[in-house]
Amino acid sequence: MTPVLILALLTGAILFGVGIYGALSQTNLVMIMMGVELILAGALVNLVAFWRFLHPEVYAGQMFVLVVMTVMAVEMAVGFGVAIARFRAKGSVEMEEAGDLQG
Amino acid sequence: MTVAIVLLTLLVGAWLLAVIEAWLTTGRLRPVAPLLAGLSHLGRESILARKPDRLFFETAPVLLLVVAVLGAAVLPLTPDLVIADLATGALFLNAVLAYVLVSLIMAGWGPNGAYAMIGGWRFLGQLIAYSMLIVMPITATAMRAESLLNSVIVESQAGLWNIVYQPLGFVLFFIAAMALAFRSPFDLPTAPGELAGGVDAEYTGVRLTVLRLARLVMLITLSAATTVFFLGGWQGPLLPPWAWSLIKTLAVAVSMLLVGYYLPRIREADLLGWCWKFGIPLALLNILIVGLLILVVP
Amino acid sequence: MVAQAFFVGVFGLAAIGFGVAVFRTASMVRSALALLFSQAAVGCMFLAMQAEFLGVLQIMMMATEMSIMAIFMVMFMMDPGGLGGMDMSHQKRFSIGAGAIAATTAISVALFSDWGPIFAEAPDAAMQTRELGFEMLDRSMLIFETAAITILTAMIAATAVAIPVRQPGVDTGKLDKENGDKEQEASK
Numbered sequence: 001m002t003p004v005l006i007l008a009l010l011t012g013a014i015l016f017g018v019g020i021y022g023a024l025s026q027t028n029l030v031m032i033m034m035g036v037e038l039i040l041a042g043a044l045v046n047l048v049a050f051w052r053f054l055h056p057e058v059y060a061g062q063m064f065v066l067v068v069m070t071v072m073a074v075e076m077a078v079g080f081g082v083a084i085a086r087f088r089a090k091g092s093v094e095m096e097e098a099g100d101l102q103g
Numbered sequence: 104m105t106v107a108i109v110l111l112t113l114l115v116g117a118w119l120l121a122v123i124e125a126w127l128t129t130g131r132l133r134p135v136a137p138l139l140a141g142l143s144h145l146g147r148e149s150i151l152a153r154k155p156d157r158l159f160f161e162t163a164p165v166l167l168l169v170v171a172v173l174g175a176a177v178l179p180l181t182p183d184l185v186i187a188d189l190a191t192g193a194l195f196l197n198a199v200l201a202y203v204l205v206s207l208i209m210a211g212w213g214p215n216g217a218y219a220m221i222g223g224w225r226f227l228g229q230l231i232a233y234s235m236l237i238v239m240p241i242t243a244t245a246m247r248a249e250s251l252l253n254s255v256i257v258e259s260q261a262g263l264w265n266i267v268y269q270p271l272g273f274v275l276f277f278i279a280a281m282a283l284a285f286r287s288p289f290d291l292p293t294a295p296g297e298l299a300g301g302v303d304a305e306y307t308g309v310r311l312t313v314l315r316l317a318r319l320v321m322l323i324t325l326s327a328a329t330t331v332f333f334l335g336g337w338q339g340p341l342l343p344p345w346a347w348s349l350i351k352t353l354a355v356a357v358s359m360l361l362v363g364y365y366l367p368r369i370r371e372a373d374l375l376g377w378c379w380k381f382g383i384p385l386a387l388l389n390i391l392i393v394g395l396l397i398l399v400v401p
Numbered sequence: 402m403v404a405q406a407f408f409v410g411v412f413g414l415a416a417i418g419f420g421v422a423v424f425r426t427a428s429m430v431r432s433a434l435a436l437l438f439s440q441a442a443v444g445c446m447f448l449a450m451q452a453e454f455l456g457v458l459q460i461m462m463m464a465t466e467m468s469i470m471a472i473f474m475v476m477f478m479m480d481p482g483g484l485g486g487m488d489m490s491h492q493k494r495f496s497i498g499a500g501a502i503a504a505t506t507a508i509s510v511a512l513f514s515d516w517g518p519i520f521a522e523a524p525d526a527a528m529q530t531r532e533l534g535f536e537m538l539d540r541s542m543l544i545f546e547t548a549a550i551t552i553l554t555a556m557i558a559a560t561a562v563a564i565p566v567r568q569p570g571v572d573t574g575k576l577d578k579e580n581g582d583k584e585q586e587a588s589k
Contacts, residue, residue, distance in 0.1 A: 002519045004406045008450065009511035011413030015443075017504025018420045025496035026424065027489050030474050034436050038420050041443050042507075044459070045413075052450045056520045059536035062529070063544060065455050066537075069462060070548040074555040076466055080473055081559030088565060093477045096491065154484065156428065190526030191457050198461035204468050205437065212430045215482075227472055234465065251530060 008049035015042035029086070029093040033079045040072050105186055112349075113175055117319035120356055127364050141312050149308035152214040160213030164310050166206040167317035174199045174324040179254045181337050181344040192253040193245050196328060197238055200283060203321065204230045207285075207292055207302055210314070214305030222292040222301025228371055229282055229291055232378035236279035239386035240272035243393040244332045257336030264335040268396070271389040273333045275382060280325040280359070282374070284318065287363025291371055326355035402521070408449035416442035424490075427483030429474035437467035453526040454533060 015038055022035030044065060051061030083093050090097070121137035151160075177192040177199075179185035189195050204226060211223015245251050247268065248259035266273045282289040293301040306314055330336055330351040337344035339351075419439035423432050440463035447456030475481040478489075490496075524532065537545045 002516055004402070004409055004450070005516060005519060006511060007406060007409050007413060008446065010508055011409075011416060011446065013504050013507030013511055014417050015420055015439075016507055017500040018417065018424075019500075020503045021496045021500030022424045024499055025490040025493055027491050028478060030470065030477055031424075031432070031489065034423055034432070034470070037436060038423070038439065041416070041420075041440055045416075045443055045446060048447050048450055048452050048455060052452060052523055053519050054516065056523050059529075059532045060541060062452065062455060062533050063536055063541045065452075066458075067544060067548055069459070070552060073462070073466065074551055076470070077552075077555045077559040078562075080469075081562035083473065083477060084563040087477055092479075156431070159430075159434075189453070189457075190530060191454050194454070194457050194461065198457045198464070201461050201464035205434065205464055208430070208468055208471060209434070224472060224475075227468055230465065230468075250527070252527065 002053065005049055005053040008045055008053075012042040012045035012049070015039075015045065027095050029079070029083050029095065032095070033075065036075060037072060040068060040075075044068055105184060108184060109175060109180070109186055110172070112180070113172065113320050113323055116323040116352070116356075117316055119353070120319050120322060120360070123357060124360055127360055141316075144308055144312040147308045149310060150305075152216055152305050155215045155305075156213045158213075159209040160305075161310070163206050163210035163213055164306070164313035164317060166209065167203065168313055168320060170199055170202045170206060171317055171321040171324050175320070175327060177253055178324070178327045178331050179257060179336060180327070180348040182254065184345065185254065188252060188254050191251045193241050193251045193256065193332075196253075197241065200237065201234070203283060210302040210306070211292070216305045218298050218300065218304045219302050222294065222298050222304070225294075225301070225371060226285065226292040228375060229285070229289065232375045232382075233279040233282035233289075236275045236378060236382045236386055237283060239383070239390060240269070240276040240279075241332060243269055243272045243390050246390070246393055247397060253331055257331055257338065260335040261338060264338075265333040269333075269389055269393050271385055271392070273329075275386050275389065276333065277329060277355075277359075278382075280329060281363065284322050284325050284359075286322065286359055288366040288369050289374065290363075290368065291374070294368065297368070322356055322359065323352065326352045326359065329355045405449060405451075409446055412442045412445040412449060415439075416446065427480070427485075427489075429478045429481040429483065430471050431483070433467050433471035433474050436470065437463055440467065451523040451526070452529070454530050 019035045019038030019040075019042060022038060023032050024035070026032050026035060047061065047065050047068065051058070051065070055061055086093050086098075118137055122132070122134050125136055126132050151157075174196055176186040177189055177195050179188060207226040208223045211219045211221075211226070213219075244256055244259075244265050247265065248256040250256065250259075260268075281287075285292050291301075292298075293303050298304070303311065303314065327348070330348060334351045334355070336351075337348045339347035342350075416439050419435045419442060422435040423439065426432050426435065441460050444456045444459035444463065447453075447459055523529075
């Protein structure tokens with residue numbers, strides 16, 4: 001069958017799972033962002049695998065990968081901006097201490 | 104075979120530059136001194152700091168050396184003498200050079216020392232200053248060649264070298280390359296006399312030898328990159344291609360050492376300010392000018 | 402084909418291994434650099450899948466991104482060196498369950514779908530770079546420009562959020578005070 005495609009998709013799936021675990025279990029904002037980065041990395045693996053093995057002639061697939069990379073960079077920038085603001089206001093970016101965000 | 108030749112060239116080049124550097128600073132020409140110094144380091148005790156991050160401490164010098172050699176692997180010294188002429192060679196060089204930062208952060212964090220750590224994080228700030236000035240001039244050369252293949256970039260300069268075609272890009276790349284190799288006016292992460300050696304401070308013995316060698320090899324790699332992107336690579340009259348590559352690379356390396364010898368060390372805040380306020384607009388202007396030239400001049 | 406499967410598998414395992422290491426080490430710099438090597442391994446997977454431009458781009462971008470992440474970790478964590486061995490996690494069982502369910506779902510989709518015909522040959526690397534360039538500046542130009550504007554917006558938003566709020570009457574340091582004086586003069 002299609003062993004390489006399946007291998008890549010399995011890797012993407014497991015990276016996604018690890019990322020979900022990290023984003024949910026960590027208490028620090030920066031660590032949560034790391035989890036999100038892993039989730040996006042899993043998505044990237046899948047996108048490249050789909051482009052390579054299913055539609056190598058459609059370059060919009062590669063374009064999609066570039067857009068996801070942009071999303072990663074944007075997420076980092078805005079996340080760090082929020083982290084700095086939060087740290088300046090409250091002295092920590094721990095999620096356990098962020099009960100005041102609870103509407 | 105090609106790999107062996109390139110590695111040997113890098114080693115000999117590193118030795119030559121060490122001799123020249125010592126000649127510049129001490130005024131005495133001693134060709135054996137670098138070899139003796141290297142050998143004596145091998146015999147010395149390798150001191151380990153208390154509670155180090157052992158993994159980073161050991162990896163950092165090796166990573167720096169690997170990065171420098173990998174960067175040299177995509178640069179064509181003659182039409183045939185290139186380890187891998189990748190289809191994305193110019194981008195690959197950028198990708199590899201980004202790991203210099205990773206190596207220095209490891210070297211700064213690993214030994215658990217204050218000076219080393221300040222040096223390592225300083226280089227992160229330095230990266231924010233120089234990285235755009237590495238990428239944008241290379242982009243302009245790739246625009247002229249209409250290819251990311253380094254050999255095609257060299258061949259595109261057959262009529263006119265890029266140093267004449269885009270002098271602005273050359274100046275910016277030259278400065279940024281010195282900042283990337285943390286040579287003298289930009290040696291903020293090591294900063295002898297101010298940081299007590301910075302990232303070098305905790306390294307002794309074999310590890311220090313590897314670190315010094317890696318710095319020299321990186322200087323050669325960056326000089327070769329300047330040659331390939333702006334000085335027409337192996338091209339030139341009379342002499343064979345390898346001789347031209349060698350002469351140009353050495354000339355760039357020695358000019359970098361000379362500039363470093365005569366200029367005082369720059370402040371980190373000044374470096375960041377100048378690079379962002381003047382360097383990046385100038386680099387964008389360079390891209391614009393080159394684009395217009397490509398469109399207007401057939 | 403066998404070589405490709407081998408390299409995709411090896412780099413995939415490396416990516417997963419480093420990805421797990423991110424959440425298992427107490428040292429924050431180690432954690433950030435483990436994420437970096439995980440992402441670099443993903444880039445190597447791209448190279449193994451013959452997407453050369455994307456692979457090199459991924460390897461390049463992540464080096465800088467994750468190093469910056471490392472310094473933010475050191476800035477914002479109580480115990481960046483990890484020498485105290487603090488536990489920085491909560492709701493562990495729920496998270497493990499959620500991660501496992503997500504991974505299992507994705508795996509079963511990967512295994513039980515009919516993926517249709519597979520292309521054995523990819524276009525060569527130089528061709529890919531060229532075609533991607535045409536795609537970017539031709540059919541997908543609007544998307545490309547939207548991405549650029551998004552980055553610009555994010556830069557402005559992040560800077561705006563991160564700059565300290567200047568309160569009248571509070572001396573927040575010499576530089577701020579000078580700026581404040583200048584602004585007051587300008588408003589007069």
